[in-house]
Amino acid sequence: MSDIHGISKDFADITQTGPGTIGGRYLRSFWLPVSLSDQLAPGRAKPLQIMSEAFTLYRGQDGVAQVIAPYCPHRGTQLSTGWVEGHALRCFYHGWKFGPDGRCIEAPAEREGFASNISIKSYPTREYLGLVFAFLGEGDAPDFPRYSDLEDDGIVEASEYWRDCNFFNNIENQCDPVHVAFTHRTSSFTEGGLTGVPLVSAEETSWGLAVSARREGGGVRVTQIGMPNMIHIRIVPATHGAEWGDLFAWRIPVDDVSHKSFNVWLHRVHGNAAKEFAAKRAANAAVNVPSVQEVGAAFRRGDLSFDDIKDHPDIIGVQDDIVQVGQGVVARRAGERLGRSDVGVALIRKLWLRELRALESGAPLKSWQWNPKLSATVGTSEAS
Numbered sequence: 114m115s116d117i118h119g120i121s122k123d124f125a126d127i128t129q130t131g132p133g134t135i136g137g138r139y140l141r142s143f144w145l146p147v148s149l150s151d152q153l154a155p156g157r158a159k160p161l162q163i164m165s166e167a168f169t170l171y172r173g174q175d176g177v178a179q180v181i182a183p184y185c186p187h188r189g190t191q192l193s194t195g196w197v198e199g200h201a202l203r204c205f206y207h208g209w210k211f212g213p214d215g216r217c218i219e220a221p222a223e224r225e226g227f228a229s230n231i232s233i234k235s236y237p238t239r240e241y242l243g244l245v246f247a248f249l250g251e252g253d254a255p256d257f258p259r260y261s262d263l264e265d266d267g268i269v270e271a272s273e274y275w276r277d278c279n280f281f282n283n284i285e286n287q288c289d290p291v292h293v294a295f296t297h298r299t300s301s302f303t304e305g306g307l308t309g310v311p312l313v314s315a316e317e318t319s320w321g322l323a324v325s326a327r328r329e330g331g332g333v334r335v336t337q338i339g340m341p342n343m344i345h346i347r348i349v350p351a352t353h354g355a356e357w358g359d360l361f362a363w364r365i366p367v368d369d370v371s372h373k374s375f376n377v378w379l380h381r382v383h384g385n386a387a388k389e390f391a392a393k394r395a396a397n398a399a400v401n402v403p404s405v406q407e408v409g410a411a412f413r414r415g416d417l418s419f420d421d422i423k424d425h426p427d428i429i430g431v432q433d434d435i436v437q438v439g440q441g442v443v444a445r446r447a448g449e450r451l452g453r454s455d456v457g458v459a460l461i462r463k464l465w466l467r468e469l470r471a472l473e474s475g476a477p478l479k480s481w482q483w484n485p486k487l488s489a490t491v492g493t494s495e496a497s
């Protein structure tokens with residue numbers, strides 16, 4: 114393992130995802146969520162930044178979402194500032210108009226036929242579970258994966274959060290169940306029965322890895338990790354006040370120093386319980402609280418105490434923000450001392466590096482497949 118400016122090539126490769134990086138090429142070979150569906154009204158466009166690369170996302174007046182190139186090929190202005198017309202987007206600067214396939218269909222000040230020689234990049238785009246997904250890689254898109262656990266009866270809810278650190282800080286955190294005993298010592302996790310320091314094991318699966326946390330006197334909590342950047346857990350959503358629910362999340366680099374998480378919950382509530390749940394959600398949404406990032410940063414500066422943060426409605430988010438950003442914007446891995454409880458962290462690195470080296474050398478990659486038998490479990494005796 115050679116060192117480049119104090120960061121090993123291995124750690125650089127798993128944390129850097131900009132265009133041309135090996136980690137970026139790998140992540141771009143999957144369908145990735147890029148936006149919440151409800152943040153994009155028909156007839157609107159917005160700029161995106163994903164993996165240090167700019168894109169345009171717009172929703173045609175026909176309701177169809179589309180990801181295309183960020184800048185106009187005429188004189189380079191930002192396309193998301195333009196007008197949506199039907200299912201096309203017209204540039205704000207000189208009115209060139211582009212269809213969802215990227216073809217220029219009008220260049221008003223130019224001679225006839227001029228537009229037909231011009232096109233911009235367009236990316237396969239689809240919507241599922243309240244998220245807009247795009248395939249941002251080269252070549253044909255792989256089959257679009259579906260998750261039947263999220264298609265069960267109940268309330269499906271999509272959300273997102275921003276975190277001011279590299280996405281791999283979060284990926285490693287999700288393979289590390291010991292932190293629940295400390296980071297989330299005061300939270301709905303412990304109220305739900307996840308107390309005590311667990312014994313951790315990890316094994317490779319068809320989808321990624323399964324991380325098991327065995328607690329004395331309790332059951333085994335299994336977290337399913339999907340390669341390259343997903344998680345499936347069963348969790349009590351602190352902000353939502355519901356029963357144990359299923360959470361699937363994707364960690365998406367914005368650049369190498371920040372990321373977003375797109376989260377989809379299935380709340381298994383029905384009938385009257387569903388009505389109560391919706392009312393509780395509306396009440397929570399109406400409460401104005403300082404953001405998780407602000408609270409996390411103030412706590413790390415030493416300006417807030419444990420008592421000051423304990424009633425934050427997203428206390429689990431605050432706690433995870435504190436430790437993940439506290440590791441360094443890109444975690445300080447050089448010099449770290451891994452122990453037996455870090456088997457999940459070690460395995461996710463191993464799988465990523467195995468696939469990156471295969472990609473570099475042109476060897477076949479593993480085709481990761483989710484299936485409903487890879488179930489996440491709660492791991493307490495009260496709820497499973």
Ligand code: FES
Pocket residue numbers: 185186187188189190204205206207208209
């Ligand atoms: S810059 Fe877009 S039409 Fe001129």
Ligand SMILES: [Fe+2]
Pocket residue numbers: 286292293296297432433
């Ligand atoms: Fe956590």
